[in-house]
Structure formats: C-alpha cells, structure tokens
Amino acid sequence: MSAPRSGYRSVSMSRTTGSSVGSYKRAGRTGFPLSASPMGMDAFDFSQSTALSNELKIVRTNEKEQMQGLNDRFATFIEKVRHVEQQNKALEAELGALRQRHAEPSRLADLYQQEIRELRAQLEQVCAERERAALERDAAEEELHKAHERCDEEARRRDEAERTLQAFRKDVDDASLARLDLERKVESLLDEIGFLRKVHDEEVAELTSVIQASQVSVEVEVAKPDLTSALKEIRAQYESLASKNLQSAEEWYRSKFADLNEQASRSSEAIRASREEVNEFRRQLQSRTIEIESLRGTNESLERQIREMEDRHNHEVVGFQDAIGELENELRNTKSEMARHLREYQDLLNVKMALDIEIAAYRKLLEGEETRLSTGITYPISSIPSFNYQSRIYPTSTKISKKERVEDEDKPIGGSDNSASKKGDSGETEVVTSKN
Known part of the structure; x- marks a missing residue:
C-alpha cells in the first residue's frame, strides 16, 4: 500500500x-x-x-x-x-x-x-x-x-x-x-x-x-x-x-x-x-x-x-x-538292597556248604561201616569231632559278575569233595575239618 x-x-x-x-x-x-x-x-x-x-x-x-x-x-x-x-x-x-x-x-x-x-x-x-x-x-x-x-x-x-x-x-x-x-x-x-x-x-x-x-x-x-x-x-x-x-x-x-x-x-x-x-x-x-x-x-x-x-x-x-x-x-x-541280597545269598551259600560237608562226612562214615560189616573186620571208630564251620565272607561290592558268582558257587562243592574225605590204602576214613 x-x-x-x-x-x-x-x-x-x-x-x-x-x-x-x-x-x-x-x-x-x-x-x-x-x-x-x-x-x-x-x-x-x-x-x-x-x-x-x-x-x-x-x-x-x-x-x-x-x-x-x-x-x-x-x-x-x-x-x-x-x-x-x-x-x-x-x-x-x-x-x-x-x-x-x-x-x-x-x-x-x-x-x-x-x-x-x-x-x-x-x-x-x-x-x-x-x-x-x-x-x-x-x-x-x-x-x-x-x-x-x-x-x-x-x-x-x-x-x-x-x-x-x-x-x-x-x-x-x-x-x-x-x-x-x-x-x-x-x-x-x-x-x-x-x-x-x-x-x-x-x-x-x-x-x-x-x-x-x-x-x-x-x-x-x-x-x-x-x-x-x-x-x-x-x-x-x-x-x-x-x-x-x-x-x-x-x-x-x-x-x-x-x-x-x-x-x-x-x-x-x-x-x-x-x-x-x-x-x-x-x-x-x-x-x-x-x-x-x-x-x-x-x-x-x-x-x-x-x-x-x-x-x-x-x-x-x-x-x-x-x-x-x-x-x-x-x-x-x-x-x-543289592548288598542285603548278596549278604543273604552268602549266608545261604555258607549254610549249603556246611550241609554239603556234613553230608559228605556221614556218607563216608556209612560207606566205611558198610564195608566193615560186609567184610566182618572191626575197625576202631574214633569219636566224631565237633566241627566249626567257618562261613566264607564275600566282598559286598555292587559290581559282582556272573563268573565270580559261579566260581563262588562251584568252589565250596569242589572244596568239600577235596577236603571232606580221603581214603587211605588201609580203608580208614579221614575227615579234614577245622577243630575247635
């Protein structure tokens, strides 16, 4: 403007x-x-x-x-x-x-x-x-x-x-x-x-x-x-x-x-x-x-x-x-639990071993008595000594193989056969045990 x-x-x-x-x-x-x-x-x-x-x-x-x-x-x-x-x-x-x-x-x-x-x-x-x-x-x-x-x-x-x-x-x-x-x-x-x-x-x-x-x-x-x-x-x-x-x-x-x-x-x-x-x-x-x-x-x-x-x-x-x-x-x-079962098994195995030893001893005695009766020869029978069966102690390890268990089962039987009785040439029976 x-x-x-x-x-x-x-x-x-x-x-x-x-x-x-x-x-x-x-x-x-x-x-x-x-x-x-x-x-x-x-x-x-x-x-x-x-x-x-x-x-x-x-x-x-x-x-x-x-x-x-x-x-x-x-x-x-x-x-x-x-x-x-x-x-x-x-x-x-x-x-x-x-x-x-x-x-x-x-x-x-x-x-x-x-x-x-x-x-x-x-x-x-x-x-x-x-x-x-x-x-x-x-x-x-x-x-x-x-x-x-x-x-x-x-x-x-x-x-x-x-x-x-x-x-x-x-x-x-x-x-x-x-x-x-x-x-x-x-x-x-x-x-x-x-x-x-x-x-x-x-x-x-x-x-x-x-x-x-x-x-x-x-x-x-x-x-x-x-x-x-x-x-x-x-x-x-x-x-x-x-x-x-x-x-x-x-x-x-x-x-x-x-x-x-x-x-x-x-x-x-x-x-x-x-x-x-x-x-x-x-x-x-x-x-x-x-x-x-x-x-x-x-x-x-x-x-x-x-x-x-x-x-x-x-x-x-x-x-x-x-x-x-x-x-x-x-x-x-x-x-x-496995250790307890193993202990029970070991106890039973020891009892079985003891029974096997006693059975083998009585069998030898009976065989000797039968032989004496059949031949008519009198043998002096000594008194049966008292036995103290020592139970075998196994290790309580949890890892025990089947081979060890079989060996443990087989050893007492073989041992009882080897140590239960021995026959001499004269026909006398000898029982090998541990005395008190």
Whole structure:
C-alpha cells in the first residue's frame, strides 16, 4: 500500500512549482537523522542449526542401524531360548522315562550309573548353555546401557535444540519488533513527506502571490520592460532551484524507501526461514520423543523377558537338581538292597556248604561201616569231632559278575569233595575239618 502512495505523491510533487531555501534546509534537517539512524539488519546465520540438523540425521541413521542389530541379536537370543526349552522338554521326557523305568524292579546298577552320567552330562551342557545365555544377557544389558546413554545424549541434544529454538524465537520476535518499528518509521516518513509537500505548496503559493504583487507594484510605479524580464529571470531561477530541490528530496526519499522495503523483505524472509526451521525442529523433536518412548518400551520388554527367562532357568535347574538327588537316593537304596541280597545269598551259600560237608562226612562214615560189616573186620571208630564251620565272607561290592558268582558257587562243592574225605590204602576214613 505504501508503494502506490509514494508514486502518487511523486506525481503531485512534479506538478508543483517554486520553493524556498528555508524549506530545503528544513528538509535537510529532517532527513539527516534518517540517514544517520541504524538501518542495517544483519541476516541470520543458520549454519550452526544446519550442522546440528545434519548431525541429528546422522545420529538417527546410526540409531536405526543399531536398533536393527539389537533386533537381530534379540531374535537369535529367542531362538537359543527356544532351543534350550526344547532340550529341557526332551530332558523332562527322558527323566519321566527314567522314573518309570526305575519304578520297576531294577536288575542292573550299571543302567543307573549310565543314566546318571548322561544326566550329569546333560546338566553340564544345560549349565554351559545357561552360562552362555548369561553372557548374552550381560552383552544385552551392556547394549541396553549404551542405548540408555544414547537416549540421554539424545535428550541432552533435544534440550540444546529446544534452547536454540527458544533463542531463535527470541530473535524472530526481535525481528518482528524491528519490522514493526521500521513500518512505523516508514509511515512517519510518509506523513512527514506529505506535510513537507503541503508546506512547500503553501510557500510556493505565497511566493507566487508576493511575486505577482511586486510585479503589479512595479508596473504601476515604473512601467519599464527591463523589470519584467528581470522578474522572469528571478522566477525561472527560483523555479529551477525549487525543481532541483524537489528532485533531490524525492530521490533521497525514494532511495530510503527502497532501502526500507528491502530490509523489510529480508526480515520477512528471515522470519519465514526461522519459522520453517522451528517447524522442522518441532518435527524432529516429536520423532525423537517417539523413538525414545519406543526404545523405553523395548527396554522394559527385554528386561521383563530376561527376568522371566532367569526365573524359568532357575526353576528348571532346581528341578534337575532335585531329580538328580532323587535318582542318587534311588541308586543308594538299590545298592543297599543289592548288598542285603548278596549278604543273604552268602549266608545261604555258607549254610549249603556246611550241609554239603556234613553230608559228605556221614556218607563216608556209612560207606566205611558198610564195608566193615560186609567184610566182618572191626575197625576202631574214633569219636566224631565237633566241627566249626567257618562261613566264607564275600566282598559286598555292587559290581559282582556272573563268573565270580559261579566260581563262588562251584568252589565250596569242589572244596568239600577235596577236603571232606580221603581214603587211605588201609580203608580208614579221614575227615579234614577245622577243630575247635
């Protein structure tokens, strides 16, 4: 609106004629503060904000890559956990089969030992996997700590961006105030130009009336053609001087007005750029806030899953330890039962040996008596000595092979045959025993 107004005023000024030296000096005095006023407005330097936005973009891409890596590690960790769970289920199935197997009467202790060795190997494997899972958990916790540090760094950068944004807002407000001040100054200058034009028109009218009055008085008093030409020359000089003053003043005001318009346009462009940058910072702040919230949710879910896995593994380890303790108790009970059966078997074997010795002794006596009766020869019969049958003690080891048992069963019989009776050439019977 100000540009057409100035054009209209310039046209009206070109139509007017005549001025005075006093008005020119007054215009110069009023225009001097405008030329000396601080009009230069430095353009905003956004290189720092551009570098900050580029750095934020780089950090965002790095965070995306790190999040992808963490997701891949988490997927592998879940697969390992599933594999461990499948192994635990297989171990539980084997443990159930072992319990069913051990519920029945066992014949061999080697099976128990083999199963215990396998279970211990599996337990060691599970413990090793648990240690690996613990190491992976520690690595995940370290990555989580690093993610926390990155989140804190991003929060710090966000705070710095907010502070920079506040500073930019302050600069924008200052620029808006400066623009309003410049607009007010432009309006005041335009009003002053109008006032000066009115004063100039009035002065020109007064000078014209004075010149006409002086011309009339000269014509009345002295009617000479030389005065008229002199007045015309003076009028022409004054008119040329007034036109020059008007042109110089108009050019000066036009240059000042152009400078003000240029500064206002620069200020508006700077304000628009700062607003765009503020909007960009707001969008980045919202995206960073959303990413931080998602990272916090992921962090909480990972910590919860880690705690659940630790609890589940602890329960499984406790269950395996209880199962191993039960199997060891069953093995000890089985060993004690086998030892008891072996002792009973040894006692019965000793009784059998004693009975075999007595039967062999009585058989020899009967055969000798029959021989004496059939031949009619009387043999002196010595009194039968009292026997003390010492029971043979066998080792109470749980691992006794069938060969040793057969040898133990065969040795007393052969020994009784070899040591029970011996016949001499004279027909006397000798019983070899241990006397009291």
